[in-house]
Amino acid sequence: MTQYRVCDFQAFGQHFDIEYRFPDLELLPEEGAAEDLADGLSMSVAAGRIDENSLNSGFRFTFSDLEILHSYESVSFGHAPLLLIIVLDGQVELKVGAVELTLEPGMAASLQLHPDYALQAVQHPQPRLRAVTLAYDPQGADIGRAASPTLQRLLACVQEPLHRWSVPQALQSQLSDSFDQALPELQQALVLEGLALQLVGLGVPEGQPLRETSPVSHQQQQRLELVRQQLEFSPEKDHTLAELAELAAMSQSGLRSKFRATYGVSVFEYRRQCRMALAQQFLERGFSVQQTAHKVGYRHATNFATAFRRHFGVSPKRGSTRRHI
Template sequence: MHNHAERRSYRIGDFRALGEKFDIDYHFPSISQAAADADQTIIAEGGISEYALSSGFRFTFSRLSIRQPYKSVSLGHAPLLILLVLEGHVHLKIGALEKTLTSGSAVTMQLHPEYPLQATQMTQQPLITVTLAFDPKGADVGRASPPTLLRLLSQIHEPVHTWSLPDFLKTQLVKGYLPELPELQQSLLLEGLALQLTGLGIPENKTQTHVTDAVSQPQRERLELVRQKLEFAPQQNYSFSELARIAAMSPSSLRTKFRATYGLSPFDYLRRCRLDLARQYLNQGFSVQQTAHKVGYRHATNFATAFRHEFGISPKNSQ
């Protein structure tokens, strides 16, 4: 079930072994190629514990001192991934979206190989994190995932949802959630914690779904590929025929079924994604002109009009 943490040094070779196990690429920007090839440079010191549960949930508890900065690129797939930062900070990038997590903050996301998750860890101590991943394919044979959970996960339409960890839970996790208990009790505690974090971390569905019998499950899965493309790369230019090809539908069918599923037409959804991303860039200090171009608008005036219509204020006043 688990691998207990022991304080030790983690070298480049250890990170590469982790990468092979979890489909993650690691990059070490401050280390020469020769040193990287030798696999012996110490990157971090501390402990990492893994707990794979029979339900398909998997925990990774990590308490490290980062000696050399590194970047990880997660290439796998997971319908749910929750990252909690208890101490320190982590910078995340997925598609065009970027987030920095600090102590007490958490993020909920879904991983898709087309939009790998990039995480950057700078030199710091300590960095204490908890990662919860869920994949029903990882459940024990004959162990079905709760239907309510799978239904909730299918309705998440916010690719990177940040939230704050309640103080009582943060305190408990920092202390060390697992006492020295037999494996059965540990499993029960972790199953309960996984459901608690999932309940806290699933975002409110801002997009009202209107799924009808006219939209089959295979069609919903293809529509979700379209939605993710718009969400993670809103700065790109799209044609209706291109999106229809991804959905394996006619343009008119795509328009009807996308609206039936997500409550908006594809291009209304794209506009909202662009403007949500624009708010992030404006908050980071980019000018209105720079922001307009970064989110896919050719003309700043068109961007300003759309921004004002969406949020009720001009882009300049939102900075």
């Protein structure tokens, strides 16, 4: 069993652009206490096993089987068009912008990793945390192994900050077995490639239609995506059309027409959908209607209740109990 110390996490973070924080450990000694700093860096945070496998296609698996000895937080500032986090045992808390969720055994989250909207994760002390992270980086693929058109279109459908989904039991077993079996390198790569494609297929949000050729240029689409992410990750803010148009480097009328043509809804209809999805999460976590209204950007709970009822067909109070019925 390997002991993972503070310095080990920091070295890992430098390689993958992740900042680690250790709230339970005192890592800022008094001036001149170099020995205390060295002791802090050598303190064990977790014990167990971490395996990494990078595939020629651009997929990278990280499998963790750890006992968490001290709480730690990670903030990911990197970039990836797709990141999947699967929990097999234990619990992980995730946050992107205003969106928060907790992953428990058998649950997974899909997201696009973007430095402007860092992924925050918290691991509390627990006897066993088994998790699988799958990152896709097309720039890491070998020449000639670029993503297929189907995969590229699937990746374009990942539009939620944190899309939570359930992992079939059979696939959970396959993930566990794949890291315990001693297979030849080529065979192991093929097995992991197949698992990666299964996970991507399941991790794409349901109901997201595959977009055909965009009516705007590639450069305009990238700028529109910045606007969409701004609305997605901070729907509680009072975004103005003028501010969003400046972000997209377009006129206000151009943003209105191009956003609708690309995403199928108006700019502020999209923000409303994001607010309702976020509101449902807060209600399911036990926040009151009044608290939820303020958290998602409504000044008055009555206006929020009306919008929620129009969107979901039920009142916020009934909506908060749906998951537990």
